Amino acid sequence: MKMPPLTLVIGDKNWSSWSLRPWLAMKRAGLAFEEAHVTLRQGDDTKAQCLAYSPAGKVPVLKWGDETIWDSLAILETLNERVPGAHLWPADxxxxxxxxxxxxxxxxxxxxxxxxxxxxxxxxxxxxxxxxxxxxxxxxxxxxxxxxxxxxxxxxxxxxxxxxxxxxxxxxxxxxxxxxxxxxxxxxxxxxxxxxxxxxxxxxxxxxxxxxxxxxxxxxxxxx
Ligand SMILES: N[C@@H](CCC(=O)N[C@@H](CS)C(=O)NCC(=O)O)C(=O)O
Incomplete structure (x- = not known):
């Protein structure tokens, strides 16, 4: 399967625990992807930045080609399903x-x-x-x-x-x-x-x- 361009939208790395989760799995799977950054703890400005990427208004968000996938666990499950060789769940x-x-x-x-x-x-x-x-x-x-x-x-x-x-x-x-x-x-x-x-x-x-x-x-x- 040909991989489309991938962009992972994440918050500040010091604080964004939800962002770390898919980022770690994507790195671990050896995927090539761009990062896009949202600055957290800026009130309405943070919300506006998040909403520019996803209607849920939170990060992480994975841009999979033209598709938008939001929420850490949904992103992780999608990676497991779509990335050949990632093996993010055991076979058992x-x-x-x-x-x-x-x-x-x-x-x-x-x-x-x-x-x-x-x-x-x-x-x-x-x-x-x-x-x-x-x-x-x-x-x-x-x-x-x-x-x-x-x-x-x-x-x-x-x-x-x-x-x-x-x-x-x-x-x-x-x-x-x-x-x-x-x-x-x-x-x-x-x-x-x-x-x-x-x-x-x-x-x-x-x-x-x-x-x-x-x-x-x-x-x-x-x-x-
Ligand atoms: N259930 C979501 C939680 C995501 C979440 O709460 N993200 C925080 C950053 S770590 C966020 O986007 N905060 C910005 C806001 O709520 O305005 C997930 O698993 O991805």
Missing amino acids: GVARAHGRAISAEMHSGFTALRRDMPMDCTHHRPGEGMNDAVAHNISRIIAIWTEARGRFGVTGGGPYLLGPFSIADAMYAPVVSRFDTYAPDLVALGDRDSVARAYMETINAMPEMREWVMDARAQMMAAS
């Missing part, structure tokens, strides 16, 4: 269903974590944002990572949640960034076997994650 149906469930849980949940520990990948703010609701979210995420690694990761033959890199990892990568920034005590919150800690190392070791953070730093410097 049970692992795939599990991956979809934990990705949907991320997409629709963890509101306390998202509100009180927003992605801020160029900063270190240990202790900020912690409260009971956030702690509850973090414990659930540790349980998700531990179960996925235990049931599918090791047998799947890779260091990611389902073994090889998948959409589930794209969905949880910004959580790894938040844990780095706010440094919650993962052991106290349930990471007794250090599975979450090891998973964070896996995500942080991805060259694509490093590239994102370097770009975020450059954007922050340019804006200051």
Whole structure:
């Protein structure tokens, strides 16, 4: 299949956790694509910039030739379906269903974590944002990572949640960034076997994650 020109519209790399998700998967899949940037945290101006790309008024947005695909999870599923060789879901149906469930849980949940520990990948703010609701979210995420690694990761033959890199990892990568920034005590919150800690190392070791953070730093410097 001939790929049409692809443009991924994203927000500031320091803050835009939803943008990181498809960006990471597209880089990982080796896709050539242009980036278009929207400046977040500018009120009506941000909304107008987003609306120029999508009626939903949010980023990320993927321009696939003349088509517009919005919403991180919809973009990721479309990439899995259309990009030959991307393999963004495992072939095993049970692992795939599990991956979809934990990705949907991320997409629709963890509101306390998202509100009180927003992605801020160029900063270190240990202790900020912690409260009971956030702690509850973090414990659930540790349980998700531990179960996925235990049931599918090791047998799947890779260091990611389902073994090889998948959409589930794209969905949880910004959580790894938040844990780095706010440094919650993962052991106290349930990471007794250090599975979450090891998973964070896996995500942080991805060259694509490093590239994102370097770009975020450059954007922050340019804006200051
Ligand atoms: N459910 C959407 C959420 C997208 C979202 O909230 N994006 C934020 C940036 S990370 C945004 O566009 N904010 C601008 C605004 O709401 O005006 C997705 O998964 O893509």
